[in-house]
Each structure stands twice: as structure tokens, then as C-alpha cells.
Amino acid sequence: MPHKVFFGGCATLAACMISLCSWADDSLPSLLLTGKISSVDSQTFTVPKAGDAWRYQIQWMLPEGTLAQPGQSVVIFDKSQLTNQIEQLEASLLRVTAQEQSTAIELTGAVLQAQFDLKQRRLEVEKAQLDAEVPLAYLAAKEYAENQFSLMQARSELEKAQQALTEALDKQDASRQQLAIDKRKAQLELSQALQGIEQLELTAQFAGPILYERHPWTETKYGVGDTVQIGRQVATIPALDKLEVVAWVNEVDVDRLRLKQAVSLQLDAHVEVTFDGTIASIGKQAMSQPAWGQSKWFKVGIDFAKENAQIELVPGMSVLVVTKEFADAQG
Numbered sequence: 001m002p003h004k005v006f007f008g009g010c011a012t013l014a015a016c017m018i019s020l021c022s023w024a025d026d027s028l029p030s031l032l033l034t035g036k037i038s039s040v041d042s043q044t045f046t047v048p049k050a051g052d053a054w055r056y057q058i059q060w061m062l063p064e065g066t067l068a069q070p071g072q073s074v075v076i077f078d079k080s081q082l083t084n085q086i087e088q089l090e091a092s093l094l095r096v097t098a099q100e101q102s103t104a105i106e107l108t109g110a111v112l113q114a115q116f117d118l119k120q121r122r123l124e125v126e127k128a129q130l131d132a133e134v135p136l137a138y139l140a141a142k143e144y145a146e147n148q149f150s151l152m153q154a155r156s157e158l159e160k161a162q163q164a165l166t167e168a169l170d171k172q173d174a175s176r177q178q179l180a181i182d183k184r185k186a187q188l189e190l191s192q193a194l195q196g197i198e199q200l201e202l203t204a205q206f207a208g209p210i211l212y213e214r215h216p217w218t219e220t221k222y223g224v225g226d227t228v229q230i231g232r233q234v235a236t237i238p239a240l241d242k243l244e245v246v247a248w249v250n251e252v253d254v255d256r257l258r259l260k261q262a263v264s265l266q267l268d269a270h271v272e273v274t275f276d277g278t279i280a281s282i283g284k285q286a287m288s289q290p291a292w293g294q295s296k297w298f299k300v301g302i303d304f305a306k307e308n309a310q311i312e313l314v315p316g317m318s319v320l321v322v323t324k325e326f327a328d329a330q331g
Contacts, residue, residue: 031256033300033321035247037313039238043205045075047230050196051082055229058222064212068204068237075235077200086193093186100179107172114165121154121161128154208237211316219291238315245277245302247321251286254298261323263302268318273311277304277321 047056056077068074132151136144204210212221213233222234245265249257261279280303286296302321306313 031249031253031321031323033247033249033323035245035300035302035319035321037315037317037319038244038246039208039240039315040242040244041239042315043208043237043239044233045202045235045237046233047077047228048196048199048202049230050077050199051085051193053081053230055227056200057227058224058234061212061222061224061235062210064221065209068208068210070204070206072204073201074204074210074237075202079197079200082193082196082200086190086197089186089190089193093183093190096179096183096186100183103175103179107168107175111165111168111172114161114168118158118161118165121158125151125154125158204237206237206239208239209314209316211236211238214291217290240315243304243306243313243315244280245304245319245321247300247302247319248289248297249282249300251296251298254282254286257282257300257323263324264322265302265304266320266322267309267311268320270311273309275304275308275310277302279323 050056058075059078060073060076062068062072062074128147128151131147134144134147139147212223212235214221222228226234228234257279259279259282263277263279264274265277266274279300281299281301283299286298289295289297300321
């Protein structure tokens with residue numbers, strides 16, 4: 001009898017990663033899943049956290065499908081905002097450095113003046129000491145009293161001079177520390193901004209074709225001119241030495257899959273090519289795919305022998321996955 005095919009709770013077939021179910025009377029169910037060739041190892045490119053902005057515009061991307069080489073630039077984000085910030089930070093660092101130098105000269109002058117005043121007050125105390133040591137028998141009572149008062153006054157001025165020097169030295173030390181902190185802060189902010197400029201240019205770590213990622217809500221591929229928030233993945237470079245098929249199964253159908261279950265794989269672009277694979281992993285937690293509706297989906301990893309495909313496989317190729325019935329898989 002002909003099989004009936006149901007599209008239960010799924011988005012359009014073109015949306016990709018859709019699970020279908022087919023029944024033939026009372027026979028065990030066989031699922032049709034759409035997936036794609038993926039790399040076990042890959043390098044992802046995400047919008048970096050650079051500067052104060054929470055999103056950046058893509059200024060340039062290596063054309064999709066181009067084979068990137070290690071060290072080659074792959075994605076460049078707009079650097080204009082950080083460039084302006086760097087100019088401001090460089091000017092700020094120059095101001096802090098100039099202030100540090102001028103303040104150091106000013107404070108050094110204040111300390112030298114306080115040291116000079118202290119020496120002068122000491123000389124005045126020594127002179128007043130000599131005058132005060134003259135016995136009363138050789139001086140009039142009024143003159144003797146004036147000498148004693150002058151000594152007391154000189155000693156008081158000496159204490160004030162000593163206190164002034166201590167305050168000048170403390171102020172010099174505190175100002176130096178504060179200016180050093182301000183300068184270090186300006187240097188650190190400038191260094192972070194310069195690092196941010198470097199982070200806005202993403203390079204390949206190994207050779208492989210660049211694949212553009214899709215917006216999680218609209219399913220449109222990212223491209224030059226798009227403004228993307230930080231942390232969002234915009235491109236991937238898969239390694240070509242180890243491939244797998246990644247498919248998604250609806251939460252309603254996930255219980256119909258088993259590890260090591262045999263599947264048949266067919267390339268959408270080469271319908272005449274089919275090869276076998278086995279389910280290697282089934283996601284433990286359901287995930288939302290906003291572009292596909294309200295349903296939850298489980299990720300399915302499928303192993304296969306690359307040489308059995310008979311053609312050159314490239315990550316990103318769409319694949320139709322047909323699961324074999326449990327009875328067949330167990331047999």
C-alpha cells in the first residue's frame with residue numbers, strides 16, 4: 001500500500017531541519033529528517049566584546065564558500081567608534097602626563113621652599129638662643145624678658161616650619177600616587193581600546209571554507225552591512241578532515257530514534273547519491289528554533305564513512321536522512 005506522509009507541527013521543508021513521519025498501516029514508523037553536512041571540529045566567529053558598544057556592524061566578510069587560510073582575515077567589524085575613542089584616550093593620556101609633570105614641578109618647588117623656611121627658622125632659633133642665654137645680671141630686666149619671648153616665638157615658628165615641610169612632603173607623595181593612578185588608568189583604557197581594535201578583525205585558525213550563519217529569528221544569513229549584537233555567531237569555518245551529518249528531530253518524534261540506529265543519507269544536490277550512516281548522538285535537552293515555530297527540537301548527530309559518499313562533501317550541503325525501522329536496525 002502507498003505510504004501516507006504527515007507534516008505534523010512542522011515549518012516548511014525549505015526552512016530546513018524538519019522531521020517528517022510516514023506510516024504504512026501498522027508497520028513501525030520511519031522518520032524523514034533534513035540535515036546538513038557539518039564538521040566535527042570547526043572555528044566559530046562571534047561578535048566580540050570590544051569597547052563600550054553592545055553591537056557592531058559587519059564591515060567586510062570573506063565571500064561565502066571561499067577557502068580561508070590560517071591567519072587570513074575572515075570578518076572585519078566597523079572600527080570607527082573605537083577609533084574615535086582611541087583618539088580621545090590618547091589625548092586624555094597626554095593631558096594626564098602633562099599634568100603629572102607640571103604638578104611634580106609645582107610640588108617640588110613647594111617642598112624646596114618649605115625646606116628653606118625650616119633652615120631659616122632654625123637659624124633664628126639659634127640666634128634667639130644665644131640672646132636668651134645672656135644672664136639677667138648683664139641686661140636690663142625688660143631686654144632680658146624680650147630675649148626670652150623672642151626665643152619662645154622663634155621656637156614656635158620653627159615648629160610651624162617643620163609642620164609645613166611635613167605637609168608639603170605628604171601632599172607631594174599623595175599627589176604623585178594619585179597622578180600615577182590616573183596615568184595608569186588612562187594607559188589601561190587606551191590599551192584595552194587598542195586590543196578592541198584588533199578583536200574587531202577575526203582571522204582563521206586553520207584552513208577551511210567559510211560558511212555564513214543565519215539570524216536565529218529571521219533565518220536570513222548575516223552579511224556585510226548587518227549590525228549584530230555582541231556574542232552572536234556570524235560565520236563558521238569547518239575543518240574538512242572529519243565530517244558528520246547534523247539533523248534536528250521534533251520533540252514529538254525523538255523517542256522513535258535510537259543510538260546506533262541505521263539511516264540512509266541522500267544529498268539534496270545529488271539525489272542519485274545515497275550512502276549509509278548511523279545515529280551517534282541524540283541531544284539530551286530540547287532547544288527552541290524560533291524560525292520553525294513553537295515546537296522544541298533535539299539535535300541528532302550521524303556518523304558516516306566519507307569515502308562511501310563517492311563525491312566530494314563540503315560542510316553546509318543539505319542532506320535527507322531516512323531512518324530505517326527499528327526492526328531493520330536491530331537486525
